[in-house]
Amino acid sequence: MPKKIKLTDNGAEFLKQIEKLSGETITMCDQCGTCSGGCPFVEEMDIMPSQIMRMTMLGQMEVLDSKTMWICASCFTCTVRCPRLLDVSKVSEALRQTKLRQAIDNINIDDISKEEAEELPSIAVVSAFRKFTS
């Protein structure tokens, strides 16, 4: 379903923040699609790297709900190929940081059953609890 989007001041702020975090000028993106075309994991993504760039540029914060930035392995293929010399993986990283700074905790200790807790690698459990502490 196509939906209508609104260009807002919040969106402009969001773009500014991502540009500051990544150090990249996202408005320079030409939407040529070279990044998506070269990405080795693009099949696993729900939206493509070039769409990430576009949505960020238009200030669409829904971009933070996509899987793409978590699937990005920072292999730098997009960075090497970008004709505008933008570092798309840095933008990915900036989006991950922004999402993490929202400090949404998806792990509720009460939801973990005893059997699961025994199965889980202890290092994963420790990381999950330390996530917002530093």
Add this chain to the structure above:
Amino acid sequence: MKLASLLKAAKPETDIYVFYTDLRAFGKGFEEYYKKSQKMGIKFVRGKPSHFTENPFTKQISITVEDTLSRQVIESDFDLVVLANGMGLSKASDPIANFLKLAKSEDGFFKEAHPKYKPVDTLVEGVFIAGTAQGPKDIPDTVAQASAAAARVMVTLAQKEFKIDPILAFVDQNKCDGCEKCLENCPKNAIVMNGNGKAEVVEALCLGCGSCIASCPTEALDLHAYTSDQLYAQIDAILLNKPEGEKRILVFADNNCTYRVADALGVRKMKYTAETRIMRMPSSGRVTPNLIMYAFKKGADTVLIGDCEINNLPVPWTSKVGKENIEVAKKRLEEAGVQGDRIFFEEFNAGALQRFIDTVTNISETMKGLQPITSEVKEGLCQRK
């Protein structure tokens, strides 16, 4: 883009969106300009706004537009909307155009004599154009074109004597009976009556199109380099020794288009029917009914008059005269009792190579069904021996 970057430079907090359908930074240094505006944070969205509505309270303007790159519809409010219009020629140009008799092309700008070979000349001798009078362009291109126009003006002014084409009409003062019929048949009003009550050609105005010649009942008018004697002799030579049973298409090819097409066909070694014989004419207006009749008398089976497409004609008038001449010739053929369509008219542009071949092939096919004109009928077609 320029205005947007100026605004962004003056007020960096402004959020600027540029909606476009296609963006080409074609000139030297223009791509850098585009990159610079993107770097400043101006956002380029590919898509044409479909409608604008004004909010009656906030006076903001809401725009609905599809971002065709991300396939999303944007509906948003803007404080200021700037519409970019296409460039046109100022209305003030109309009196100038009327005064100097300058032609305008379909896009509304002044027309140049030739887009490639004469880009700053106009169809009017001694008048030159440059800059946005000729078409939309930027400052460097305008300066380049203006320099060219200035150089062309200097060429004209530096001459002690102004040289003109030798292909000019002339009047045989002994034959002219002063009927004044030719006066209205000159597109440039280059024929005047002299003190002796005879017509005279003003050579500085004459274009050498030959449109006037058919109008002269006494054959006093003629055209240098294309005199009637020369043309009749050409027809004689072309149709001399025509073998029994063979047919001939005589093509009167106008010099601007049809002759060039035929020339290009030769250069490219393209084949067309060997029944074709080509004669070069200054324009279709020079093809008088007498010439056509003489061609039939000497053995041509069909005649094709080739002309330019009317938009490409240096003088559109010649086409009108040419068509009138053809009508006269057709009537004369009918009166003489000649069967069938034998006179064809076709407009070519300089690139219509295949169409020329197709045209003569079709004529050749029709010609197979035509009986040869009998020699008695032939004799009656034209008074000239």
